[in-house]
Amino acid sequence: MNNILCVNWGNKYGREYVEKLKQQCEENCSVPFNFYCLTDNPTEPYDIPIPTTWDSHENGKFWAYRKLYMFKESQLGITGKNFLYLDLDVIIHQDLKYFFELPMEKPWIVRGWWNDIEVCKKNFSKFKSTPINSSIIRWNSNQLIEAYNHIEKNIDTIFFTYPTIDNYLNHFFYDMYGDKSLFNVFPVGDVYSWYKGNVFPDDMEAKKIRKECKVCLFNNSGETNDVEELKSLWNI
């Protein structure tokens, strides 16, 4: 069975974002799937209480790491082999079947093709400008348990050192210089960024809808009005 997951923790995004994502999946996925939301406020049948085992390590940076509980699917009580994670702030343009039909010798993650790779390399040890983005992840059960166990083993060091999940994954499970990555990356043109563009350096116009791509991300620098901007685009 195909599973589509999202995470809604805290109060940045209201329930309407989960409902909208679920609706988008139902309208844009031609293969059967179950929809789940990992949340600290479970109210709907599709909600799964988000685990709390890492909460005691909260240090001000930890909140976003909650997403990675899903890397150990067995603790979520979800059956099935195929997993697709989507951030709440995405707009789906094309059939999600594509993601479930990818070859799965490795899990898949977004490569921000809008990034200048030289900037990413330059900033590697500064813990910023990561080439990968965890807004969409496709994996089969157990493929990401290595990352989950790595966090469990080094939890305080990781939460202290890496300000974002993307930064952490970039340092340990992605190889900008070669082919030693745990992840495959979605090809150029699959996923673009509303705020940053599509492909560096030639297709970088921000705030432009690209329906030929499969999904639009709203990855931003945490500005307060970004959720409202996304809402305004829900009905395009």
Add this chain to the structure above:
Amino acid sequence: MEYLKFTPELANDWKNALSSSEPYVFKRVMDSMNQSQLESKLWIIQELIKLGVKPKRVAILAGWFAQYIVPLLYDNFESVEWVENFEIDQDVKRLSYKFNKRLKEDKKYRTLITNVMFDRIQSGMDTIINCACEHMYPMWKFRELNETFQKNPLYILQSSNDEQHEDHINCVNSEEELIDQARIKDVIYSGSKILSNKSTRFMVIGR
């Protein structure tokens, strides 16, 4: 020691390193060669000489391009046999080898891509230098990872109170704080110095 010996061999290696640096790496190279960088490395050498330390096998943690510290060690201590730089940055490795080509070819220097807070380093190091403590998790973690593989090495640690850089994730405000973070029990030197960039640098030497 108040200077670095700018020998013809060193000049040749540095010229080749600087001329082969990709544009996106060049600013980092320049940052690694500023006045404060040299001041802090000379400080290490001065104090080790005063203390009569004779390092043999030296591990440098997060040593960046290591173009100052490696020649300073070899030029000032006849006892030094091997220097190894443990870095996370792939771009650093190639350029560090250019800067230190003469020593690499003599099999006296190596850079390994290693995150020292997650993976232990080679065994048998008697001296461990970390001039980048402000960039990483507290040093007790490194000691814990390596304690069964090193024979009570001498630690030379530097950190900073300069919080203006976002990659300075672990600044300290005193040498005592650095001692606590590294759980140094036998302190043979501790001090602070205001560098030319106006930040205060702290140094602790001990086991």
